[in-house]
Amino acid sequence: MVVITTQKPTEEVIDALNNFKIKKLVVVSCGVCSALCQTGGTEGLERWTDILQEKGFEILAGIVSEDVCDNRVMKKDLRKIDDAVKEADGILTLSCGLGVASLVQVLSKNYPNKPVLVSNNTEFMGMTERIGRFYMRCIGCGDCLLNETGGICPITTCAKALMNGPCGGQLSGKCEVGNYEEDCGWILIYNRLKEMGRLDLFSKLRAPRDWSKTGHQRQVVFR
Ligand code: SF4
Ligand code: SF4
Incomplete structure (x- = not known):
């Protein structure tokens, strides 16, 4: 099972960053489901790094996490880049909504005001027959x-x-x-x-x- 995500239009994400006056940021990329959907993982991180730098944003740290939706893993991953998180105006997550929820919760203790934005639209839980094609087969009703x-x-x-x-x-x-x-x-x-x-x-x-x-x-x- 994969949580299927599609990338939001670039301008929508840039507008959201600007709306929160984010100039310096940390990018957290999902290394599991979103990596499979090519909206996260290393590929997504590199793509967004290029886009953001071209638009004048400063990326203080970029990580691919093996489990963005597990708070314990997120806590460990963020600890390694705590200086960057502290300095950043906000976080951009290349994941589904679960990754954002997880980050908001993990950051709530030390950085309760830090905005966490998302680059993807979460579509559905998908079944796959072959890479690159997913079918909606369950919404977890x-x-x-x-x-x-x-x-x-x-x-x-x-x-x-x-x-x-x-x-x-x-x-x-x-x-x-x-x-x-x-x-x-x-x-x-x-x-x-x-x-x-x-x-x-x-x-x-x-x-x-x-x-x-x-x-x-x-x-x-x-x-
Ligand atoms: S039963 Fe459902 S799937 Fe079949 S024609 Fe009607 S709306 Fe479409
Ligand atoms: S009936 Fe509900 S839980 Fe079962 S497969 Fe469909 S959406 Fe998922």
Whole structure:
């Protein structure tokens, strides 16, 4: 699984840095998911270093972290460049939103006012078949339906996230949303359940989804 990110337009990031009056900065690049998406890692760090220096920004330190979303790793990594962090007007993270959240938390004790900005848009959790192509297959909804749908997620493969599809918009197995270019998720589910001899699950009426389980401020604590 990879958290899929795409790079924000350069000018949007530069505007954000200017908005926070950041001239000297530290760049923290994700060495895992964003590296795979080429929005972070060493490649992203080099690309942003060139862009920022060309625009007149001063980079005090640039690091690729092996786990930006693990606070323990971030703490260790930032300790090594503490002087630069102290002097910097802000941090630019080349990661998903988790990396930013992690940095904000790690910095909150010693540098509570230090702005942490992001260079990427976080798209979704992705499955991959080959490098450079990712598919949205799960949003972490908190109430997984895969045991009833043949392992195909209706939340991400149906454009309307329907519970009892297909809707009247499907045509020859294609979805009306996006002009019939994508497969209808519910036809995929039907075919899969048919192959498994479990069309009884397809016919099952599912109650409207309780989206509160997909709500915000969720956390999981393993004891
Ligand atoms: S139903 Fe879909 S979105 Fe929800 S947890 Fe399962 S795979 Fe993920
Ligand atoms: S055509 Fe299929 S995938 Fe598209 S919205 Fe309707 S049920 Fe969902």
